[in-house]
Every structure is written in structure tokens, then in C-alpha cells.
Amino acid sequence: MNQIQILLNGQPHNLTPPMSLSQLLNQLDVETKGTAIAIDGEVIPSSDWSEFPLEQGLKLQVFHAIAGG
Amino acid sequence: MSVSLLNDHQARRYSRHLLLADIGEIGQQRLLDAKVLLVGMGGLGSVAAQYLAAAGVGQLVIADFDTLEESNLQRQVLYRESNLGQLKVEAAREQLLSINSELQVRTVSRRLEGQQLQMEAQLADVVLDCSDNIATRYAVNTACKQTNTPLISGAAVAFDGQLMMFDFRSTSACYQCLFPNAVEQQLNCATAGILGPVVGTMATLQALEALKFIAQMPSPQWGRFSHFDGRNLEWMHVKIRSNPECPCCAS
Ligand SMILES: [Zn+2]
Numbered sequence: 233m234n235q236i237q238i239l240l241n242g243q244p245h246n247l248t249p250p251m252s253l254s255q256l257l258n259q260l261d262v263e264t265k266g267t268a269i270a271i272d273g274e275v276i277p278s279s280d281w282s283e284f285p286l287e288q289g290l291k292l293q294v295f296h297a298i299a300g301g
Numbered sequence: 302m303s304v305s306l307l308n309d310h311q312a313r314r315y316s317r318h319l320l321l322a323d324i325g326e327i328g329q330q331r332l333l334d335a336k337v338l339l340v341g342m343g344g345l346g347s348v349a350a351q352y353l354a355a356a357g358v359g360q361l362v363i364a365d366f367d368t369l370e371e372s373n374l375q376r377q378v379l380y381r382e383s384n385l386g387q388l389k390v391e392a393a394r395e396q397l398l399s400i401n402s403e404l405q406v407r408t409v410s411r412r413l414e415g416q417q418l419q420m421e422a423q424l425a426d427v428v429l430d431c432s433d434n435i436a437t438r439y440a441v442n443t444a445c446k447q448t449n450t451p452l453i454s455g456a457a458v459a460f461d462g463q464l465m466m467f468d469f470r471s472t473s474a475c476y477q478c479l480f481p482n483a484v485e486q487q488l489n490c491a492t493a494g495i496l497g498p499v500v501g502t503m504a505t506l507q508a509l510e511a512l513k514f515i516a517q518m519p520s521p522q523w524g525r526f527s528h529f530d531g532r533n534l535e536w537m538h539v540k541i542r543s544n545p546e547c548p549c550c551a552s
Contacts, residue, residue, distance in 0.1 A: 266435065266483025268526065270539035275474075275526065277544035278481045293537060295528055297480035300458035300490040301345040301433045301500065 236288040253284040253292075266297035306330040315357055328516035329357065335515040336360040338425035340413060340441050342389045343367070344495060345455045346431030347379035348504035349511070354397040354404055356512055361397065362421055364409035365389045376497035414440055423448040427514050429507050430454040430476075433490065435483045442476035443549050445469050451514060451523075452476070455507040457500035459493045462529035464506050465541065466522045474543035475550040479526055499531040 235246045240260075247256065253276060257264055269276050270293040276284055286292075306326050307315070311333070318324045318332075335358050339346045342365035350361060369377075369384045369392055377389075384392035390408035397406050413421060422428055422444040430441045430452060438454070445452040449469045454476060456463040467473050490500075513520055528537045545551055 264482070266480045266486070268479050268539075270526075273538070274540045275479060275542050277478060277542055277546075279544050279546040293539065295463075295526070295537075295539075297435065297438075297483045297486075298456040298458045298461060298463050299433060299435045299438060299483075299486050300493075300495060301341050301343055301431050301456055301503075 236286070238286055238289065239291040241293055247286060249286065251286050252282055253280075253286060254282040256286060256292075257281065262294060263296065268295040268297070269293070270295070307333075311357070318356070323518050324512075324516045328518075331515050331517065332357045332512065333359045335426050336362065336424065337511055337515075338362045338364070338421050338428045339431055340364050340418075340428065340437065341431035341433060342393050343373065343431065343433055344376045344457065344490065344497070344500035345504040345507065346429065347377045347389070347393055348501045349429055349431060349455075349508040350393060350397055351379050351400060352505065352508035353511060354401045354406075356508075357401065358404070358512070358515065360405045360407070362407045362409065362425065363390050363393055363397075364413040364421070365393075366410055366412050372491075376495060376500055378497065378501070419444045419447060422450045425450055427451045427453060427511055429511060431504065431507070435485050439477060439483070439549070442467070446475050446550050453507050453510050453514070455503040457503045458490055458495055460496060460499055460531035462499055462503040462531065463527065464503055464510075464522065464529070465526040466510060466520070466524070467541075468523045472543075473524055473550075474541045475547060477549040478544040478547045479541050481544060481547070496531065499529075502529060502531070 315329045318329050342363050367389050379396050388410050390410050394406045446469050452467045454465050524541050526541050
């Protein structure tokens with residue numbers, strides 16, 4: 233299977249499909265507690281991460297909660 | 302025939318608001334009649350409160366149980382050296398009243414939680430989350446959700462800021478939908494540092510959005526999360542979606 237490329241926090245990132253959002257986060261060892269994942273400008277609820285298929289060209293952004301104030 | 306809502310003194314004092322078509326006399330009267338709860342009077346709350354006070358927001362309820370420390374003065378610009386060692390809410394009350402003596406400022410110097418938090422949220426037109434920890438953020442979110450009180454939440458650490466708003470009067474996602482399973486963080490202002498204007502930027506935006514909300518202006522920020530990168534002066538905006546498994550708001 234050919235690789236696909238996504239934009240991860242603005243940087244190109246290659247991966248081999250099929251891969252779900254959860255699998256990618258796991259592979260990259262992303263801290264998932266208090267983390268918001270947005271795809272193409274919209275937050276994906278954590279309940280959908282395991283089913284969400286990554287496709288060519290999508291833009292993924294990772295945000296961690298800031299508590300300070 | 303128009304009936305004047307404001308007295309002469311108020312018309313002078315708030316004349317720059319009256320020039321704004323979106324605020325005007327009716328909007329100013331709404332500000333004078335409004336009640337805002339600020340949870341936390343550190344770098345966010347102390348700055349946001351100044352703008353609300355100056356704008357004539359009639360009632361401020363300010364909650365914080367900290368006393369002012371020397372390390373706060375670098376960013377919490379409401380306070381003076383002479384306030385060191387005082388409860389922040391007491392010092393803030395005095396300073397806010399010196400900005401606008403016509404306000405009512407009520408202080409809560411205990412940890413605002415449980416029933417009391419829910420009651421204060423219920424009594425407020427809008428809540429500003431200016432707190433510095435995840436447990437409080439979750440509790441404020443829950444109280445606002447349960448009382449259908451709009452929530453304007455700000456956060457900052459180091460060079461980064463976040464702004465997110467939830468209008469719980471309509472169906473809306475919540476803070477816990479956005480940031481599920483959050484735990485207290487290693488990185489906070491005390492460990493990672495914070496530059497004053499970064500937290501001040503977020504606080505100023507919280508105040509802006511509160512004033513717009515009270516004046517019944519629309520905002521694109523309801524249901525949206527924004528991240529501010531103070532190094533590169535870049536903003537990222539994303540739409541928040543509700544999580545059907547959210548422990549706070551899922552029905
Ligand atoms: Zn929720």
C-alpha cells in the first residue's frame with residue numbers, strides 16, 4: 233500500500249494506511265490526557281478517535297490543555 | 302421619542318461606548334445591570350476585572366483564596382507593592398473601586414467549589430474562568446453547564462495562550478469535551494514561567510468577549526477554541542464538537 237501524507241501541526245508527515253487517529257497518536261506517543269485533536273479545523277471528540285481513518289492531505293493539529301492563569 | 306437611560310455623569314463617563322453603534326445607551330445600561338463572576342484573580346482575572354470595572358459592569362464577584370506574592374507583580378498589574386501579603390480579592394476590590402466607585406464588588410476568599418460554586422454561577426450573567434488548575438476548570442465548567450451560564454475560559458503559560466467559550470444556554474459542547482481526561486500539569490506559571498503581556502492578552506480578550514456578550518453582540522468564539530502563540534504572534538482557531546461520551550455534558 234502506498235504511503236499517504238498528512239499535515240501534523242503544520243509539518244508533512246507520511247504514514248501507511250489504513251491507520252486510525254488513535255493508532256497514529258499511539259505510534260507518535262502523543263500524551264492524550266487533556267488533549268484536543270483537530271482535523272481540518274474541527275475538534276474530533278475522543279470517542280471518535282479509534283474509528284477515525286486518516287486520509288491523504290488532512291490537516292491534524294494537537295493541542296494540550298493549558299491550566300495556568 | 303427616546304428615553305434617556307443614563308444620567309449625565311454616566312453619559313460623559315461612558316461616552317466612548319455610546320459612540321459605538323453596537324453598544325450605545327442600551328448596551329451601556331446592560332453593562333451597568335450585569336453581573337460577572339471571575340474565578341481566579343491572578344494574571345487573567347486581575348487584568349480582565351480592570352476592563353470590566355472601567356467599562357461599568359455593575360456587579361463583579363471575584364473569587365480567589367491566594368494572598369499576593371512578590372512573584373505575582375510581574376504580570377498581575379492590578380496590584381501594587383503595598384498590597385503584598387494581602388488577600389488578592391481584598392486588594393483587587395480596593396483597586397477596582399478606585400477605578401470605578403459605582404461598582405459593586407463582592408469577594409469570595411474561600412475555595413469556590415460545590416454548591417457555592419454552582420450558586421455563584423447561577424447568579425452570574427456570564428462566568429470568566431481565570432483559574433490556574435485543571436480541577437477548578439472542570440468544576441467551573443460543570444457548574445456553568447448545570448446552570449446554563451455562558452462560560453468564557455482563558456488560560457496562559459510561558460508564551461502560549463488559549464481562549465474558548467461555551468454558551469450553555471443552547472446545546473453546546475463543554476470544556477471537558479474539548480480536553481477530556483486532563484490531569485494536573487507539570488507546566489504551570491510557577492514552573493514554566495509566564496510573560497505578563499501573554500496572559501494579559503488572553504485576559505483582555507476574555508473581557509472583550511464578556512462586554513460583547515453583555516451588550517448582546519454576536520461572537521464567532523462561542524463553540525470555538527483558539528490557541529495563541531506569543532512567540533510568532535500566530536493564532537489557530539478550531540471548532541469544538543461535543544463528545545457523546547463526555548462525563549460532564551452527555552445526556
Ligand atoms: Zn462535554
